[in-house]
Amino acid sequence: MENSSKIKMRERPKLNYFILLLVVFGGFLIFGFSENIKGPAIPRMQSEFQLDEMQLGLLLAFNSLGYLIACSFTGILSARIGIKWTGILAFSSMTVSGVLMYSSTSYAFLSASYFLMYIGNGMLEIGLAIMAARIFTKNTGTMMNLSHFFYGLSSTIAPIIASSMMGWNVFGGELGWRGMYLIMLSLSLLPIIPSVIGKFPSDDLKAEDRIPLKQFFKDKIAWLIVAILSFGVVSELAVGGWLVYYLEKAYGWSLDSASGMLSIFFLFFMLSRLFLGPVTDKIGYTLSIMLLSAFSGLCSLAAILIGQEGAILFAVAGIGIAPIYPTVMALLAKRYPSSTDSAITFTVTLMGIASVIGNLLIGGIIDGVRAFFQSSRGAAESSVLGLQAGYGFIAILALLCSATCAVLYFYLRKKNELV
Structure with missing residues (x-):
C-alpha cells in the first residue's frame, strides 16, 4: 500500500509535466496558425477593401x-492572476477576434479585429x-527550439490550409478569408482544456532576488539582446506577411x-x-544566432538578385532565421536566471516597438521606390523594383541581427561571460 502511494506521488509530477507540455506545444501550434494564415488572405483582403501597400x-x-x-x-497580469488564467484569457480573446473578423465590413473593423487577435x-x-x-532548466536551447518547432509545424501547413479553405464551398457559397479565419481561430479553444487541468509552476523567487x-x-547587454531579437523577429515575421504578395506581384505566380x-x-x-536546438546548446547561444542570421540574410539577398530562378532561396532562408527567437529566449533564461520574467517582458516589449516600425518601413519602402521610378521605368518595372527594395530590407534586417550579435x-567573450 505504501509503495503504491509512493508510485502515485512520483507519477503526478510526470503527468502534470505532460499536461504543461500540451499547453506549451499546443499554444505554439495555435500561434503559428494565427500568424501565418494571413499570407494567402492578405491579397483577398486588399482586393475586397481596395487597399494599397501602405495601408497593408x-x-x-x-x-x-x-x-x-x-x-x-x-x-x-500573470503575476496577479497567474500564468494559467493569463493563457486562458489569451486563447479566448483569439477566438473572439475570429468571430469579429468574420463580421468585419470595413478596413477599420478589420484592423480592430486584427488588433484584438494580436493582443x-x-x-x-x-x-x-x-x-x-x-x-526547461536543462538543455534550455534544445527545449526552447523544440517548443517553437510546433510554431514552425503549424506555420508550414498554415498557408496551404488557408488557401484551400478559402475555396471551400459552404452552404452554397465560398468560405472565403472570413470563414477561414473564423474556423482557424476557433481552434484556440482546444488548449484551454489542459490549461484548466494542469498545475502551473509558480515563481518561488523572493522580491529581493529579482x-x-x-x-x-x-544594462548594455540587455539593449544588445533587444536589438538582436528585434532585427531577427521583424525579418522572420515579414516573410509570412510579404512573401506570397512578392511572388504574386513580382513574378506573376498563382496564389497556390x-x-x-x-x-x-x-x-x-x-x-x-x-534539429538545430542541440547545436545551439553545444556551440553557444550567441555564436549560433550570429551565424544563422547571417545565413538567412545572405540567402534572401541572393534570391532577389538571381530572380525567379532563385526563388527557392527565399525558403532556404528559413533555416537561418528560425532558431533566432527561441535561442534568444534561452539566452535570457541563462543570462538572467533570477529575473527571467522581467528580462522577457523588457526584451519582447521593445521588440514589439521595432515590429511596428519595421512593418511601416517595408510598406513605405515599396511605395516610395515604386513612386520614385514610375516616371522613368514605367508602372510594371517600378512596381517590381519597389517589391525588391522592400524584400531587400527584410534581408538586411537579418544581416543587422548577425552584426549586432557579433x-x-x-x-561577452572579453568579460568571459559567453552564453
Missing part, C-alpha cells in the same frame, strides 16, 4: 501595436515564454504556387528548430 503595412503595424501593448502588461497573441507568447523558462525592470534600461513556396519556407523553418559575442 499600416494594418500589419497596427497589429504589431496590439502585440506590443499585450507584451507590456502580460508579465504584470491575444502577445499575451500568449509572453505567458508561454515565462512558463517554458521555468520548466532585478528591477528599470535596471534593464541601464506562392502559398506553396511560403509553406516550403516554414518547412525549413520547422526542421531547423527541430558585437555582443566579442563583448
Whole structure:
C-alpha cells in the first residue's frame, strides 16, 4: 500500500509535466496558425477593401501595436492572476477576434479585429515564454527550439490550409478569408482544456532576488539582446506577411504556387528548430544566432538578385532565421536566471516597438521606390523594383541581427561571460 502511494506521488509530477507540455506545444501550434494564415488572405483582403501597400503595412503595424501593448502588461497580469488564467484569457480573446473578423465590413473593423487577435497573441507568447523558462532548466536551447518547432509545424501547413479553405464551398457559397479565419481561430479553444487541468509552476523567487525592470534600461547587454531579437523577429515575421504578395506581384505566380513556396519556407523553418536546438546548446547561444542570421540574410539577398530562378532561396532562408527567437529566449533564461520574467517582458516589449516600425518601413519602402521610378521605368518595372527594395530590407534586417550579435559575442567573450 505504501509503495503504491509512493508510485502515485512520483507519477503526478510526470503527468502534470505532460499536461504543461500540451499547453506549451499546443499554444505554439495555435500561434503559428494565427500568424501565418494571413499570407494567402492578405491579397483577398486588399482586393475586397481596395487597399494599397501602405495601408497593408499600416494594418500589419497596427497589429504589431496590439502585440506590443499585450507584451507590456502580460508579465504584470500573470503575476496577479497567474500564468494559467493569463493563457486562458489569451486563447479566448483569439477566438473572439475570429468571430469579429468574420463580421468585419470595413478596413477599420478589420484592423480592430486584427488588433484584438494580436493582443491575444502577445499575451500568449509572453505567458508561454515565462512558463517554458521555468520548466526547461536543462538543455534550455534544445527545449526552447523544440517548443517553437510546433510554431514552425503549424506555420508550414498554415498557408496551404488557408488557401484551400478559402475555396471551400459552404452552404452554397465560398468560405472565403472570413470563414477561414473564423474556423482557424476557433481552434484556440482546444488548449484551454489542459490549461484548466494542469498545475502551473509558480515563481518561488523572493522580491529581493529579482532585478528591477528599470535596471534593464541601464544594462548594455540587455539593449544588445533587444536589438538582436528585434532585427531577427521583424525579418522572420515579414516573410509570412510579404512573401506570397512578392511572388504574386513580382513574378506573376498563382496564389497556390506562392502559398506553396511560403509553406516550403516554414518547412525549413520547422526542421531547423527541430534539429538545430542541440547545436545551439553545444556551440553557444550567441555564436549560433550570429551565424544563422547571417545565413538567412545572405540567402534572401541572393534570391532577389538571381530572380525567379532563385526563388527557392527565399525558403532556404528559413533555416537561418528560425532558431533566432527561441535561442534568444534561452539566452535570457541563462543570462538572467533570477529575473527571467522581467528580462522577457523588457526584451519582447521593445521588440514589439521595432515590429511596428519595421512593418511601416517595408510598406513605405515599396511605395516610395515604386513612386520614385514610375516616371522613368514605367508602372510594371517600378512596381517590381519597389517589391525588391522592400524584400531587400527584410534581408538586411537579418544581416543587422548577425552584426549586432557579433558585437555582443566579442563583448561577452572579453568579460568571459559567453552564453
